[in-house]
Amino acid sequence: xxxxxxxxxxxxxxxxxxxxxxxxxxxxxxxxxxxxxxxxxxxxxxxxxxxxxxxxxxxxxxxxxxxxxxxxxxxxxxxxxxxxxxxxxxxxxxxxxxxxxxxxxxxxxxxxxxxxxxxxxxxxxxxxxxxxxxxxxxxxxxxxxxxxxxxxxxxxxxxxxxxxxxxxxxxxxxxxxxxxxxxxxxxxxxx
Amino acid sequence: xxxxxxxxxxxxxxxxxxxxxxxxxxxxxxxxxxxxxxxxxxxxxxxxxxxxxxxxxxxxxxxxxxxxxxxxxxxxxxxxxxxxxxxxxxxxxxxxxxxxxxxxxxxxxxxxxxxxxxxxxxxxxxxxxxxxxxxxxxxxxxxxxxxxxxxxxxxxxxxxxxxxxxxxxxxx
Numbered sequence: 001x002x003x004x005x006x007x008x009x010x011x012x013x014x015x016x017x018x019x020x021x022x023x024x025x026x027x028x029x030x031x032x033x034x035x036x037x038x039x040x041x042x043x044x045x046x047x048x049x050x051x052x053x054x055x056x057x058x059x060x061x062x063x064x065x066x067x068x069x070x071x072x073x074x075x076x077x078x079x080x081x082x083x084x085x086x087x088x089x090x091x092x093x094x095x096x097x098x099x100x101x102x103x104x105x106x107x108x109x110x111x112x113x114x115x116x117x118x119x120x121x122x123x124x125x126x127x128x129x130x131x132x133x134x135x136x137x138x139x140x141x142x143x144x145x146x147x148x149x150x151x152x153x154x155x156x157x158x159x160x161x162x163x164x165x166x167x168x169x170x171x172x173x174x175x176x177x178x179x180x181x182x183x184x185x186x187x188x189x190x191x
Numbered sequence: 192x193x194x195x196x197x198x199x200x201x202x203x204x205x206x207x208x209x210x211x212x213x214x215x216x217x218x219x220x221x222x223x224x225x226x227x228x229x230x231x232x233x234x235x236x237x238x239x240x241x242x243x244x245x246x247x248x249x250x251x252x253x254x255x256x257x258x259x260x261x262x263x264x265x266x267x268x269x270x271x272x273x274x275x276x277x278x279x280x281x282x283x284x285x286x287x288x289x290x291x292x293x294x295x296x297x298x299x300x301x302x303x304x305x306x307x308x309x310x311x312x313x314x315x316x317x318x319x320x321x322x323x324x325x326x327x328x329x330x331x332x333x334x335x336x337x338x339x340x341x342x343x344x345x346x347x348x349x350x351x352x353x354x355x356x357x358x359x360x361x362x363x
Contacts, residue, residue, distance in 0.1 A: 018220065018260070018261040018264075019259070019260070019261060019264045020264075021219060021220050021261065021264075022220070022260070022261035022262060022263070022264030022265040022268065023264040023265070023267060023268040023271075024268065025212065025215075025216055025220065025224070025265055025268060026264060026265035026266060026267060026268015026269045026270075026271070026272060027268040027269075027271050027272035027275070028208075028212055028268075028272060029209070029212060029224065029265065029268065029269050029272060030268060030269035030270060030271060030272025030273040030274075030275075030276070031272035031273065031275060031276045032200075032205050032208045032209055032212070032272075033205075033269065033272070033273060034272065034273040034276035034277050034282070035197070035199065035200040035205055035276050035280075036199070036200060036202055036205035036206075037199050037202075039273050039277075040289070041289035041291060041292065042289055042290060042291040045289075045291050045292075045355060045359075046291070048348075048351045048352050048354070048355035048356075049352075049355050049356065049359055049360075050352065054202050057202035057203065057206060058202045058205050058206045058209065059206070059325075059329055059330060059333075060206065061202065061203050061205075061206020061207055061209075061210065062205075062206040062207075062209035062210045062213070062330050062334070063210070063330060063333045063334045064206075064210065065206065065207045065209075065210025065211060065213075066209070066210035066211075066213040066214065066330065066331075066334035067210075067333075067334040067335070067336065069210065069211070069213075069214040070213065070214060070217060070334060070335060073214065073217065073218065078218065079217040079218060079221075080221070081335050081337075082217070082221075082222060082223040082331070082335070083332070083335055083337040083339070083340075084322055084323060084327070084328070084332055084337060084339050084340065085339060086321075086322065086337075086338065086339025086340075086342065086343070087339075088342070090320065090321060090322060090339070091321050091322075091328075091339050091340075091342040091343040091346065092342055092343075092346050093320065093321075093346075094317050094318070094319070094320030094321025094322070094343065094346075095317065095321045095328075095342065095343040095344070095345070095346025095347050095349075095350070096317070096346045096349070096350040097313055097316060097317030097320055097321075097350075098313070098314055098317030098318055098320075098321055098324065098343075098346070098347050098350070098351075099317070099346060099347045099348065099349060099350025099351035099352075099353075099354060100310075100313050100317070100350050100351075100354045101309075101310045101311065101312065101313030101314030101315070101316070101317055102310070102314055102325075102347060102350075102351040102354075103310070103350075103351045103352075103353075103354035103355040103358060104306050104307070104309060104310025104313065104314075104354065104358070105306075105307050105310030105311050105313075105314050106289065106292075106307070106310070108226075108314065108324050108325040108326070108329075108347075109226040109227040109229075109230055109266075109314070109315075109318060109324040109325070109326065110226035110266070110269060110324065110325060110326040111325070112311075113226065113266050113267075113269035113270045113273070114269050114270070114272070114273035115273070116270050116273075117269065117270040117271060117272065117273030117274035117275075117276075117277065118273050118274070118277045118282070118283060118284070119277065119283050119284045119285040119286060120284075120286055120289070121285060121286060121287045121300075122286075122287060122288065122289065122300075122303050122304055122307045123307070125304055125307075126303070126304035126305070126306075126307030126308040126311065127307045127308065127310065127311040127314075128311065129308060129311065130307065130308040130309065130310060130311020130312040130313075130314070130315060131227075131230045131234075131311040131312075131314055131315035131318075132230060132233060132234040132237065132311075132315065133234070133311070133312050133315065134311060134312035134313060134314060134315025134316035134317075134318075134319075135227075135230050135231035135234040135235075135315040135316070135318070135319055136231075136234045136235070136238055136315075137312070137315075137316055138231070138251065138315070138316050138319035138320060139231065139234070139235060139249050139251035139252060139319070140249075142249070142250055142251035142254075142319075143250050143251075145320070146250070150320070155338055155339070157337070157339070158337075158338050158339075159335060159336045159337055159338065160336040160337075160338060160341070161336060163338055171336055172336070175336065183203075
């Protein structure tokens with residue numbers, strides 16, 4: 001009886017907790033983004049104009065910290081990777097379209113949510129509606145794109161260690177060294 | 192607790208914080224941090240509201256599912272987190288036109304809103320095309336050393352940097 005009750009508690013937790021956890025993680029994420037200054041148009045455009053390197057510093061530090069932790073936990077068997085599959089047609093072309101929009105809007109999907117919390121009305125009124133329409137347009141074109149350009153140069157859900165068929169650490173450690181060097185260089189150049 | 196009322200934290204502190212948040216997300220949620228799919232879900236849900244239940248049958252919406260899920264709540268949480276942070280540090284500012292924009296293009300809100308709108312369309316379309324954004328590819332995918340994410344992240348910044356220079360240094 002006791003066992004049964006415990007099981008149903010766990011099941012209950014599974015039905016509500018993903019949404020509650022999502023909200024909690026989002027609040028922390030948004031708090032960090034705002035404290036980092038990247039919910040501001042001026043900081044993001046400063047990065048794209050190469051006059052303010054805050055965005056790159058945050059991303060590279062997050063990638064460095066995250067990468068080491070995730071690969072340690074992966075090797076301990078605690079977590080599984082969640083790698084998105086891709087192709088040149090998907091990631092290179094989609095990425096270039098995204099970048100044009102990124103420079104015009106001055107926010108990305110995560111930071112526009114933060115910018116709205118920050119009081120930026122160009123994000124709330126102009127940008128948000130645009131992202132919804134752009135996403136909807138893609139959904140309309142998707143049936144044609146998915147069998148064509150999105151398949152071009154398909155490489156699947158591969159990671160760099162898998163691509164080169166080497167042990168994870170053969171890539172993780174040099175990548176960590178490279179990111180660290182880049183950060184030290186940016187800092188010493190006064191950027 | 193004075194750090195909570197500071198306007199800015201060091202980008203390195205913020206970066207380490209986001210990195211640790213991503214560890215916890217893999218451990219607790221079994222998910223990587225990401226943002227852009229939530230906007231596509233909202234777009235589909237709004238279209239469904241306007242045009243009826245058949246909208247949900249579109250192949251793309253069958254793929255991503257038109258529901259409120261973990262990541263949708265994450266994006267909602269970002270709004271509140273940024274609101275708390277900016278109110279605590281007195282950095283909350285209702286603003287139509289950002290100051291960097293004003294310095295080059297003037298302070299007419301309509302022009303700024305129009306460019307933000309067109310930029311939003313391209314950003315939303317591109318994020319779906321590349322299957323991710325600066326969070327999903329730029330942070331979560333890059334830290335997993337995903338090939339798809341490194342290609343995407345490099346493309347985001349190459350074309351972003353080019354477009355920003357065209358807008359601010361060539362057009363005016």
